[in-house]
Amino acid sequence: MTANQLTTYLDAELLPFPFCPGCGHSMILDKLNEALVQLQLEPKKVVMVTDIGCAGLSDKYFVTNTFHGLHGRSITYATGIKLANPELEVIVLMGDGACGIGGHHLINAARRNIGITVLVFNNLNYGMTGGEHSVTTPPGGRTSSTLLGNIEQPMDICGTAAINGATYVARSTAFDKHLTDLLVSAIFNDGFSLLDIWELCTAYYVPNNRFNKTLLDETMSSINFPAGILADKKRPELSRALRDQWQPGTDDQPLTSKSIDKKYDHQVAHTERIIIAGAAGAKTASAASALCRGAILSGLYATQRNDYMVTVKSGYSISEVILSTEPVNYTTIKDAHRLVIPFSEGITKMQPMLGRLDHSQALYINSALLPVQTAAKLYIMDLQKTGKKKEYWTIMALAEMLRQSKIYPLGAFIDALSYRKEYAIKNIEAVEKSVNLIEPG
Amino acid sequence: MREFVNGAELIARAAIHAECNFFAGYPITPATPILLHMLKELPKVNGIAIQAEDEIASIGFCIGAAMSGSRVMTATSGPGISLYSENIGLAIMGEVPVVIVNVQRMGPATGGATTVAQGDIQFMRWGTSGGYPVIVLAPATASDCYDLTLKAFDLAERFRSPVFLATDKEVVSTHTTIDVDRFQTQAVRPRITAPIDSTFVPYRIANLSDTPPISHFGGQHTVRFTTSSHDEYGYLSKDPKEVGRLNQHLSAKINNHLGEISLTELDHQDGAETLLISYGITSGSVREAVQYARNHGAKVSSLTVYSLWPVPESHVRNATKRVNRVVVAELNNRQYLHEIKRITKDVQEVIGVTRVDGELISPEQILSEGKIL
Numbered sequence: 001m002t003a004n005q006l007t008t009y010l011d012a013e014l015l016p017f018p019f020c021p022g023c024g025h026s027m028i029l030d031k032l033n034e035a036l037v038q039l040q041l042e043p044k045k046v047v048m049v050t051d052i053g054c055a056g057l058s059d060k061y062f063v064t065n066t067f068h069g070l071h072g073r074s075i076t077y078a079t080g081i082k083l084a085n086p087e088l089e090v091i092v093l094m095g096d097g098a099c100g101i102g103g104h105h106l107i108n109a110a111r112r113n114i115g116i117t118v119l120v121f122n123n124l125n126y127g128m129t130g131g132e133h134s135v136t137t138p139p140g141g142r143t144s145s146t147l148l149g150n151i152e153q154p155m156d157i158c159g160t161a162a163i164n165g166a167t168y169v170a171r172s173t174a175f176d177k178h179l180t181d182l183l184v185s186a187i188f189n190d191g192f193s194l195l196d197i198w199e200l201c202t203a204y205y206v207p208n209n210r211f212n213k214t215l216l217d218e219t220m221s222s223i224n225f226p227a228g229i230l231a232d233k234k235r236p237e238l239s240r241a242l243r244d245q246w247q248p249g250t251d252d253q254p255l256t257s258k259s260i261d262k263k264y265d266h267q268v269a270h271t272e273r274i275i276i277a278g279a280a281g282a283k284t285a286s287a288a289s290a291l292c293r294g295a296i297l298s299g300l301y302a303t304q305r306n307d308y309m310v311t312v313k314s315g316y317s318i319s320e321v322i323l324s325t326e327p328v329n330y331t332t333i334k335d336a337h338r339l340v341i342p343f344s345e346g347i348t349k350m351q352p353m354l355g356r357l358d359h360s361q362a363l364y365i366n367s368a369l370l371p372v373q374t375a376a377k378l379y380i381m382d383l384q385k386t387g388k389k390k391e392y393w394t395i396m397a398l399a400e401m402l403r404q405s406k407i408y409p410l411g412a413f414i415d416a417l418s419y420r421k422e423y424a425i426k427n428i429e430a431v432e433k434s435v436n437l438i439e440p441g
Numbered sequence: 442m443r444e445f446v447n448g449a450e451l452i453a454r455a456a457i458h459a460e461c462n463f464f465a466g467y468p469i470t471p472a473t474p475i476l477l478h479m480l481k482e483l484p485k486v487n488g489i490a491i492q493a494e495d496e497i498a499s500i501g502f503c504i505g506a507a508m509s510g511s512r513v514m515t516a517t518s519g520p521g522i523s524l525y526s527e528n529i530g531l532a533i534m535g536e537v538p539v540v541i542v543n544v545q546r547m548g549p550a551t552g553g554a555t556t557v558a559q560g561d562i563q564f565m566r567w568g569t570s571g572g573y574p575v576i577v578l579a580p581a582t583a584s585d586c587y588d589l590t591l592k593a594f595d596l597a598e599r600f601r602s603p604v605f606l607a608t609d610k611e612v613v614s615t616h617t618t619i620d621v622d623r624f625q626t627q628a629v630r631p632r633i634t635a636p637i638d639s640t641f642v643p644y645r646i647a648n649l650s651d652t653p654p655i656s657h658f659g660g661q662h663t664v665r666f667t668t669s670s671h672d673e674y675g676y677l678s679k680d681p682k683e684v685g686r687l688n689q690h691l692s693a694k695i696n697n698h699l700g701e702i703s704l705t706e707l708d709h710q711d712g713a714e715t716l717l718i719s720y721g722i723t724s725g726s727v728r729e730a731v732q733y734a735r736n737h738g739a740k741v742s743s744l745t746v747y748s749l750w751p752v753p754e755s756h757v758r759n760a761t762k763r764v765n766r767v768v769v770a771e772l773n774n775r776q777y778l779h780e781i782k783r784i785t786k787d788v789q790e791v792i793g794v795t796r797v798d799g800e801l802i803s804p805e806q807i808l809s810e811g812k813i814l
Contacts, residue, residue, distance in 0.1 A: 047658050049505075060676060065658045067508065068667040068677075069501075070527050076498045080505025083489050084463060085659045088509065105501075108494040242491070246484050255454040255482055257621050259442040289616065293445055296618055302445060304616040310470070310554050329725035329732075331615050332801045 009036040009043060011063050018057055022206070024174035024199020025121055029058055031174075032091075032119070035183035046089045049078040051102075053095035054128050055121035072102030075109045078116040079238075086239040089187060090116040097126050099157050100135040106157070106194075110166035113191040115237040119183075120157055120194070123201035131204025138219045142208045154223060157196045162231040167191035169231035173216050174199035182229070191237045263415070266298040266408040271324040274401075275336040275353070277346025278394050281313035284346075287394040288319030290427075291402075293416035295323040298408035305331045316345040323407065339376065340364045340401055342383055342393040347372065364401045366393070367439070379404060381437040388430055395427055396434035404438060442621045448586040448613040452542060452606065453478035455590035456514050459629045461540070462488035463511035465502035467495055467521065470554040471610040472544040475516035496524035500539070504528060507537050508666055510657035512594065512632075516542035519561050520551060522568060529603055530569035531668040533691060536644070536653065538597035538604075538632065540590070545609040545721075547799055556799035557610040559721055559772040565605045566750045573688070574695040576702055577605040577750040580612055581724035584619045589747060594629040596702060600694055601652050607749060609772070611722045611801065637661040643675040649690045650697035696751055703753035706745045707760050713740040715813055716764040718757070718781055720746040723770045723802050730804035734813050741813055752780045765789040768811035770802050 010033050017026045036046070046064035050056040052071035059066035069077045075098075078090045099106060099120060109116065125143045126132040132145040135155040142149055162169040168189035170182045174197055186193035198216050200206050209215075220227060236244075274291070278284030285306050292302035300323045309315035320333045335356060341347050347354075347369050357363065357376035365372060367382045381400055383393040395417065402410050414431055418424040452475055456464070464479035466472070476492065483490035489506070493499040496517055503513040517525065522543055532539050547553035548560045561568075565577050576596050580586045590606060597604040635641045635654040641662035646653050656662040665675030670687060672678040678687075695702070708731060719727040724745045734741045744760045746753065761767055767788050769778045778793040785791055794810045796802045808814045 044661070044663055045659060057677075063663065065664045066666065066675070067505070067658075068669060069504075070531055070668060073497060073501050073528070076493075076501025077505035077508075079498070080463075080465070080502035080507075081509045081658055082505075083491065083502065084506035084509035084511040088659050104494055105498055108498070242489055243487075246487050248485065248487055255450060255457065255478065257442070257444060259444055259621060261442070289445070292616060292618075296443055296445055301443075301618040302616075303618065305611065306614065308555060328617065329728040330801065330804055331611065331617070331725065332803065334803070
């Protein structure tokens with residue numbers, strides 16, 4: 001060893017560890033210290049992450065960075081730390097309790113192969129809260145919450161991590177003479193590492209079960225949970241893989257201002273309230289959006305409020321559009337000046353309003369939906385006969401509404417429909433197909 | 442210059458402008474568009490955006506990343522805030538700058554996913570154990586989403602605290618025409634970091650109301666972070682003196698700086714005896730109601746509250762000085778009304794105008810229930 005090598009990662013002033021006599025935690029931490037000394041990691045580049053339980057008291061004794069968080073969530077903090085700074089060596093020290101409350105995070109961290117090392121201090125019960133059973137309590141295990149013996153199947157932590165993609169997985173006991181080597185390999189591994197380290201809880205599990213070192217090994221084999229290295233493979237590590245996907249200098253710039261400059265003149269006196277009552281999946285919202293953009297191109301202010309069921313491809317889809325010469329503060333429409341209904345889903349939803357409309361209000365409706373009970377002025381369109389697919393019907397109905405009402409020039413609507421280039425040609429074709437759709441009379 | 446945008450896009454744009462470089466979230470209507478924007482945009486500016494396995498992990502990732510030097514944001518809706526709850530407490534205790542966008546939808550529980558509400562106003566303030574303060578900003582319009590997202594990042598840095606952006610389904614997803622020139626482009630102040638060449642004590646402060654400078658994992662100092670009651674070194678403590686000082690500090694660092702946080706807009710009319718108070722989406726209806734009332738000869742003032750928590754008490758007191766009726770309009774079961782009543786005891790009449798059926802409060806409802814016309 002050279003002079004500037006570290007001989008310990010433990011803080012001598014704070015030792016000894018605070019654990020019960022014979023508790024496995026101290027043994028594991030001593031081995032972890034040995035592993036760190038072997039690896040000679042810069043302490044400022046190491047973060048020990050702990051959560052709740054006796055194992056959660058461990059971080060304090062290390063001269064590295066430490067993060068002490070909520071019960072079962074240490075893997076999430078560790079993931080965030082590693083994602084933000086891949087140069088850091090992030091080591092989670094948690095108990096078997098955390099495998100229960102935070103088991104979901106364990107599976108997902110393994111699946112993602114985030115480059116952290118998780119050490120499970122597995123003493124088969126909750127040592128801090130009074131010896132209750134955990135997800136790893138062996139069959140028959142007596143704890144303060146399994147008074148008649150545990151009847152639940154213990155969780156195979158290693159099997160779970162390995163089958164979900166962890167790149168280094170091993171099981172041992174705190175007494176294992178290879179533990180230091182396993183710790184070195186686990187920390188050295190680029191991706192997600194997990195060590196399931198079985199140990200004795202001398203406060204509870206040992207006295208409650210006449211448990212000992214020999215039984216620790218015997219229990220492991222009796223339930224077919226093998227010891228040793230159970231996974232050791234290579235797979236891209238998440239924090240670096242995400243960075244490989246970075247696209248600096250891409251042509252597609254981050255969200256920037258896309259201004260819509262006035263090009264046309266409108267004929268709106270003050271405000272036009274238009275409801276488009278269509279079917280989900282039939283481009284109601286995007287057609288309404290084009291109607292709004294066309295209005296802005298014509299010097300108006302526009303708002304578009306959408307309403308739909310939770311499903312996006314079935315049921316109604318309503319867009320309330322307000323076009324005004326002034327900014328719009330209240331975006332709900334009680335009674336529309338114009339109601340556009342290309343689909344039956346829309347008419348069902350609009351039934352209450354239809355009854356309220358009078359002759360000063362206009363209803364633009366697909367002829368297939370007639371008859372309809374309303375006093376509104378009717379503009380009837382046979383959308384079916386255009387031969388266009390249903391997804392273009394709303395655009396066609398709006399184009400005819402604009403031709404009829406002259407709210408603003410059709411050219412503005414066509415410009416707006418070209419806003420997304422990939423749809424422009426087909427959208428414009430639909431507008432052309434819609435000429436004279438409104439039936440005379 | 443005009444644009445046709447919604448709040449979701451403007452929140453994402455402002456976040457990028459604020460140099461947010463870490464986002465984690467979990468899909469939930471109506472907050473998902475923010476997650477999608479961030480997943481699309483952050484890789485272009487060498488930032489990390491990730492969809493987590495659940496909301497607990499979302500905020501956990503953000504907290505870990507923040508302590509490693511990232512500027513972080515997450516977005517969810519009411520049910521997600523429930524799952525954030527414990528970690529919000531952690532962010533308060535450990536003093537983590539994190540911006541949390543809450544796109545409110547109708548509750549309780551899963552409620553109405555695509556339905557507007559303002560039902561989380563007290564929940565955001567009191568939704569974690571201990572009762573220590575957080576900051577809550579409420580944009581009333583899409584443009585406000587831009588300005589207040591910048592402000593949220595700025596305050597998160599200033600106070601090392603979780604800052605909520607309390608939006609709702611309508612503000613975030615309704616498209617509207619905005620005048621781009623009206624955006625504020627105020628820069629977000631840099632994180633206050635500890636000097637590199639000095640001894641670093643993670644939670645050392647001279648005065649209770651100070652915010653301790655931060656040092657990140659991987660930087661020049663050894664950093665201790667903890668969610669448990671701790672001394673200034675970040676070691677677990679049960680010493681009543683230390684614990685008491687810590688907890689008083691967590692309140693004082695926010696509550697003693699109301700002037701830096703309070704943000705309201707008063708539309709005052711001389712001679713008005715009624716003041717309408719609102720926040721978020723409901724302010725649009727109030728604006729409309731005020732215009733209508735004035736056009737019809739009534740005198741009325743209005744106050745839009747942008748900083749809901751801590752309550753901007755002096756602003757409210759000033760605005761209510763010469764009125765004898767206060768009307769508080771909100772889309773919930775009178776949650777902010779209680780705060781207003783608490784600080785307007787001299788006002789003759791304080792009325793709540795509410796709606797909890799998923800529709801917006803209309804200007805007509807405000808005018809009639811507020812006894813204005």
